[in-house]
Amino acid sequence: MPGMPEDGVMCPSPRLWRMRCAEVMAAATVLAVAAGAAAGLTLGAGAAVIAVAVVTAGALAALWFVRNRFRSWMYQERDEDLIVGRGVLIHRLSVVPYGRMQFVDVSAGPIDRVFRLATVKLHTAAAASDARIPGLEREEAARLRDRLAALGEAKAAGL
Amino acid sequence: MTTPGAAVTPQPPRRPPGGGAAADSGWRRLHPLSPLVRSGRAVLAVAALAGLSTSGVMGSGAGTHWYDLALAVILVVAAIVNWLVTRWKVDGATLRIETGLLRRDSRQLPVARIQAVDLVRPFLARMLGLAEIRVRLAGSGDADGRLAYLTEPAAEALRARLLAAHHGLDPATPEPAEQVVTSVPTGRLAGSALIPAVPLAAVTVAAGALIAAAAPGGFLAVGAPLAWWLVTFGAIVWRRVSSQYAFTVAVSPDGVRIRRGLLGTVAETIPLPRIQAVRMIEPLLWRPWRWCRLEVDVAGGLGHDRREGTGAVRKALLPVGSQEEAGHLLAIALPAAGAWPALRPPPGRARWKAPLSYHFLAAGHDGTLAVAVTGRVRRETTWVPLAKAQSVRLVQGPFQRRLGLATVHLDAAGKRVRAEFRERRQEEARALVGELAALSRSARRQATHKPPGPPAPAGGPAAGLRGAAVPGAGR
Numbered sequence: 001m002p003g004m005p006e007d008g009v010m011c012p013s014p015r016l017w018r019m020r021c022a023e024v025m026a027a028a029t030v031l032a033v034a035a036g037a038a039a040g041l042t043l044g045a046g047a048a049v050i051a052v053a054v055v056t057a058g059a060l061a062a063l064w065f066v067r068n069r070f071r072s073w074m075y076q077e078r079d080e081d082l083i084v085g086r087g088v089l090i091h092r093l094s095v096v097p098y099g100r101m102q103f104v105d106v107s108a109g110p111i112d113r114v115f116r117l118a119t120v121k122l123h124t125a126a127a128a129s130d131a132r133i134p135g136l137e138r139e140e141a142a143r144l145r146d147r148l149a150a151l152g153e154a155k156a157a158g159l
Numbered sequence: 160m161t162t163p164g165a166a167v168t169p170q171p172p173r174r175p176p177g178g179g180a181a182a183d184s185g186w187r188r189l190h191p192l193s194p195l196v197r198s199g200r201a202v203l204a205v206a207a208l209a210g211l212s213t214s215g216v217m218g219s220g221a222g223t224h225w226y227d228l229a230l231a232v233i234l235v236v237a238a239i240v241n242w243l244v245t246r247w248k249v250d251g252a253t254l255r256i257e258t259g260l261l262r263r264d265s266r267q268l269p270v271a272r273i274q275a276v277d278l279v280r281p282f283l284a285r286m287l288g289l290a291e292i293r294v295r296l297a298g299s300g301d302a303d304g305r306l307a308y309l310t311e312p313a314a315e316a317l318r319a320r321l322l323a324a325h326h327g328l329d330p331a332t333p334e335p336a337e338q339v340v341t342s343v344p345t346g347r348l349a350g351s352a353l354i355p356a357v358p359l360a361a362v363t364v365a366a367g368a369l370i371a372a373a374a375p376g377g378f379l380a381v382g383a384p385l386a387w388w389l390v391t392f393g394a395i396v397w398r399r400v401s402s403q404y405a406f407t408v409a410v411s412p413d414g415v416r417i418r419r420g421l422l423g424t425v426a427e428t429i430p431l432p433r434i435q436a437v438r439m440i441e442p443l444l445w446r447p448w449r450w451c452r453l454e455v456d457v458a459g460g461l462g463h464d465r466r467e468g469t470g471a472v473r474k475a476l477l478p479v480g481s482q483e484e485a486g487h488l489l490a491i492a493l494p495a496a497g498a499w500p501a502l503r504p505p506p507g508r509a510r511w512k513a514p515l516s517y518h519f520l521a522a523g524h525d526g527t528l529a530v531a532v533t534g535r536v537r538r539e540t541t542w543v544p545l546a547k548a549q550s551v552r553l554v555q556g557p558f559q560r561r562l563g564l565a566t567v568h569l570d571a572a573g574k575r576v577r578a579e580f581r582e583r584r585q586e587e588a589r590a591l592v593g594e595l596a597a598l599s600r601s602a603r604r605q606a607t608h609k610p611p612g613p614p615a616p617a618g619g620p621a622a623g624l625r626g627a628a629v630p631g632a633g634r
Binding site: 080081089090091092093094095096097099100124125126127128129131157158159 | 272274297433435458547548549550551552553554555556557560565568570571572573574575576577592593596599600603606607
């Protein structure tokens with residue numbers, strides 16, 4: 001982000017990109033098989049090829065979007081607050097002071113666990129302040145959680 | 160009073176489980192009439208239904224059936240059991256409430272973290288001289304800090320005690336004198352509730368007349384929905400007027416006290432440092448009278464977003480009033496602010512992004528306060544003290560990016576409590592994010608280290624701190 005000091009800017013793990021690729025490709029494969037089979041059985045072999053080609057094109061577009069999305073994630077731990085930036089179409093940048101943190105949430109779904117990733121989410125008393133960082137490697141997630149928790153306790157302010 | 164008693168003769172006397180000999184130290188019961196009041200309305204409804212069914216007006220046959228009364232008896236028994244197993248006490252700086260028969264529920268409400276204390280008197284309770292206390296903490300649900308019912312003097316004494324303890328005074332301190340700041344005349348209240356309907360009613364009546372003139376037989380077809388609409392609308396107006404009737408705002412060292420209500424009354428007390436944001440709304444149709452509504456936001460349970468009622472996180476500080484009254488109340492609600500920050504409009508190209516709201520858009524801030532004006536047909540001005548800011552966000556959509564604009568949100572505790580600096584210049588918005596973050600940091604530090612104003616939140620920093628962050632909740 002321009003206007004912000006560039007040092008200490010961190011990104012999610014490259015494994016997040018691999019995970020998103022795997023997700024898109026798995027979905028595309030299932031869709032291509034289904035669409036190809038449906039078109040092939042009802043309309044013929046030519047239709048099946050077209051259906052598979054359309055699905056492939058869609059998957060490539062999705063991959064392009066997912067890559068941009070992956071690249072847009074950034075976070076930065078400053079002295080007093082955490083900055084999280086994200087978004088391709090809609091850019092969002094959140095600045096959350098450590099003192100406002102209510103709790104930290106580390107979650108990892110089944111696919112996340114296969115790729116040894118986790119999502120760290122910072123909750124404040126405001127429902128709108130969404131400081132969520134996906135695709136952190138487990139060690140980084142644990143480090144961030146502990147650091148945020150320690151800083152939150154040190155700098156906490158009442159409501 | 161005798162009916163429920165007669166109905167529960169088979170009810171075995173039940174002790175609160177978990178309460179032994181030690182339980183007698185300071186534990187108190189609710190008022191013995193509370194089951195009657197709590198179940199009163201439901202029992203009356205059931206009794207009325209039973210009466211109708213008995214007299215043969217409704218239902219299959221005449222004659223009393225045992226099951227007509229079963230529901231009423233169950234309700235009464237449940238209310239009485241609830242009364243028997245509920246007890247409370249003020250334990251130093253904690254209000255403790257224990258309730259529940261099968262699943263024992265023991266709540267501890269630290270007074271240092273009180274957000275608001277409400278004294279609610281529904282009609283039936285008011286007739287019997289009872290009142291309910293509701294203590295609101297951040298993040299607590301509706302039912303959490305409820306004590307229904309106590310006698311009115313006991314409820315008032317408990318409120319005084321809780322608020323005194325909240326401000327770090329001796330709990331025995333009597334309730335400080337309050338000074339009435341403003342009140343809303345009934346005529347203005349009724350007018351403000353009726354005005355929005357006048358154009359709608361005119362259109363409806365005109366349409367009805369037109370249709371009736373065109374097709375005489377269609378009169379009934381038009382009249383029935385019209386009557387239905389009038390009844391619905393009347394109910395809405397009635398609810399608004401009866402809930403806001405005799406609205407008074409008073410100021411005392413405890414905080415702002417709001418009293419309102421026609422049949423049932425409510426007295427809400429909000430300690431001033433607990434106000435998260437203030438909002439002034441000027442609806443289009445009120446503009447000829449230059450009326451506005453002032454609301455304050457108090458931290459409370461997320462997920463609830465009711466507009467009216469005592470459970471609301473958003474409370475009306477002035478349901479309808481003049482700009483001067485609103486300004487006066489605003490100065491009371493946000494004592495930190497001396498001079499109001501200057502408002503600046505967004506650049507002219509924002510007209511493309513927000514053609515309908517551009518004429519209202521403006522925002523500004525100083526060292527302690529952020530102000531933002533938004534709205535399309537009704538103007539909404541939001542003041543957020545920087546010391547209450549939870550986060551600062553910059554949002555830029557694709558169209559905004561094309562125009563070189565961005566929106567900055569300053570979030571306060573709650574669901575949609577924020578000041579929105581809409582459609583600012585991109586460079587200005589980026590600078591604003593950093594500036595607001597830095598300013599709110601110093602404002603927060605000032606507020607924590609040097610408790611402002613008269614109500615020093617004693618126990619505030621220390622107790623509030625530890626509670627605010629629950630670290631290491633990661634799983």
